[in-house]
Amino acid sequence: xxxxxxxxxxxxxxxxxxxxxxxxxxxxxxxxxxxxxxxxxxxxxxxxxxxxxxxxxxxxxxxxxxxxxxxxxxxxxxxxxxxxxxxxxxxxxxxxxxxxxxxxxxxxxxxxxxxxxxxxxxxxxxxxxxxxxxxxxxxxxxxxxxxxxxxxxxxxxxxxxxxxxxxxxxxxxxxxxxxxxxxxxxxxxxxxxxxxxxxxxxxxxxxxxxxxxxxx
Amino acid sequence: xxxxxxxxxxxxxxxxxxxxxxxxxxxxxxxxxxxxxxxxxxxxxxxxxxxxxxxxxxxxxxxxxxxxxxxxxxxxxxxxxxxxxxxxxxxxxxxxxxxxxxxxxxxxxxxxxxxxxxxxxxxxxxxxxxxxxxxxxxxxxxxxxxxxxxxxxxxxxxxxxxxxxxxxxxxxxxxxxxxxxxxxxxxxxxxxxxxxxxxxxxxxxxxxxxxxxxxx
Numbered sequence: 014x015x016x017x018x019x020x021x022x023x024x025x026x027x028x029x030x031x032x033x034x035x036x037x038x039x040x041x042x043x044x045x046x047x048x049x050x051x052x053x054x055x056x057x058x059x060x061x062x063x064x065x066x067x068x069x070x071x072x073x074x075x076x077x078x079x080x081x082x083x084x085x086x087x088x089x090x091x092x093x094x095x096x097x098x099x100x101x102x103x104x105x106x107x108x109x110x111x112x113x114x115x116x117x118x119x120x121x122x123x124x125x126x127x128x129x130x131x132x133x134x135x136x137x138x139x140x141x142x143x144x145x146x147x148x149x150x151x152x153x154x155x156x157x158x159x160x161x162x163x164x165x166x167x168x169x170x171x172x173x174x175x176x177x178x179x180x181x182x183x184x185x186x187x188x189x190x191x192x193x194x195x196x197x198x199x200x201x202x203x204x205x206x207x208x209x210x211x212x213x214x215x216x217x218x219x220x221x222x223x224x225x226x227x228x229x
Numbered sequence: 230x231x232x233x234x235x236x237x238x239x240x241x242x243x244x245x246x247x248x249x250x251x252x253x254x255x256x257x258x259x260x261x262x263x264x265x266x267x268x269x270x271x272x273x274x275x276x277x278x279x280x281x282x283x284x285x286x287x288x289x290x291x292x293x294x295x296x297x298x299x300x301x302x303x304x305x306x307x308x309x310x311x312x313x314x315x316x317x318x319x320x321x322x323x324x325x326x327x328x329x330x331x332x333x334x335x336x337x338x339x340x341x342x343x344x345x346x347x348x349x350x351x352x353x354x355x356x357x358x359x360x361x362x363x364x365x366x367x368x369x370x371x372x373x374x375x376x377x378x379x380x381x382x383x384x385x386x387x388x389x390x391x392x393x394x395x396x397x398x399x400x401x402x403x404x405x406x407x408x409x410x411x412x413x414x415x416x417x418x419x420x421x422x423x424x425x426x427x428x429x430x431x432x433x434x435x436x437x438x439x440x441x442x443x444x445x
Contacts, residue, residue, distance in 0.1 A: 060268060152324050209410065
């Protein structure tokens with residue numbers, strides 16, 4: 014796959030060794046968890062809204078209520094979509110070298126609305142089944158009113174970069190002689206036991222697509 | 230405490246019952262975990278950078294390399310600082326009513342640099358000790374070069390709102406008759422076992438401030 018192009022927006026000014034432009038790396042970060050933060054402007058002022066993203070090939074998608082501020086402001090506009098996974102606290106021998114292990118991606122582009130209702134439905138199915146494989150076909154089908162109330166936005170993955178830090182702290186040479194504990198405190202996202210909502214019909218068990226979900 | 234003022238930027242257009250303007254609720258979300266996403270503009274285009282935030286009273290702080298793009302663009306500029314904690318997947322009987330349990334805060338304002346080096350140092354100590362109580366005084370002290378390379382930004386917590394969803398899915402009345410499993414799949418952030426970096430001196434144990442850290 015062609016790597017993402019380096020541009021003024023994606024050139025890493027610092028820690029350039031942490032930057033990755035190859036699509037394999039960028040896609041792995043996007044696919045590792047749905048939470049993202051979409052940045053957009055209203056009257057020239059920045060807003061950052063958390064939502065879920067999913068990837069289909071070389072495009073990233075997200076959705077929301079057609080009435081929502083984020084959807085209305087982002088449609089047809091320049092956005093920055095950022096995905097961040099926190100992997101650990103990097104605990105060093107000096108305050109300065111404390112850091113964080115993480116995997117993040119920033120994507121830049123113009124958000125486009127998926128206008129065709131059938132296509133929008135297909136994308137939503139891809140999203141639901143991406144989280145919980147096979148769930149879509151078990152659900153009460155989406156109706157016209159719901160589809161109208163939902164907007165799917167998407168963006169080509171062309172401009173962006175991943176930034177990743179792994180490993181132990183990097184202390185100043187002379188600081189390794191100090192009797193200070195240093196290392197990594199790992200952080201993980203985990204799912205708990207599925208909690209039925211109290212109105213599940215008798216005999217309906219937790220489906221495998223819920224039971225087997227693994228976060229991050 | 231006085232609640233945050235409602236403004237055009239913080240008025241919730243949808244799901245207004247999920248909105249909270251009281252400082253107790255907003256502060257609890259900020260204090261529940263350091264990861265935040267800062268939105269800012271460069272040449273009128275939006276950027277979203279993940280970083281850590283901490284709160285001191287009625288102000289929120291974050292820091293970065295003085296040379297970093299985010300710090301240089303945010304200083305003195307309008308920003309949106311968003312904190313999001315994902316608490317669970319809300320799994321419903323129709324695609325439309327699938328949702329997410331979360332706690333989030335959006336804060337709006339102008340980022341101000343902490344110009345006085347002594348004050349900046351005090352804020353960084355507050356940050357480190359907030360994560361790992363007492364750690365600052367065990368570290369090799371910060372030197373002038375490091376302090377110069379670090380910029381602390383802050384913002385008054387005046388304009389913003391928390392948005393929180395909890396509880397089971399809310400399905401359409403008639404859908405509760407369907408034999409579809411529905412409920413919540415909880416998501417938690419957990420820390421693992423501290424991993425020493427391999428150069429910790431003999432006899433230096435994992436300190437309590439690391440061992441007792443609890444995420445989220």
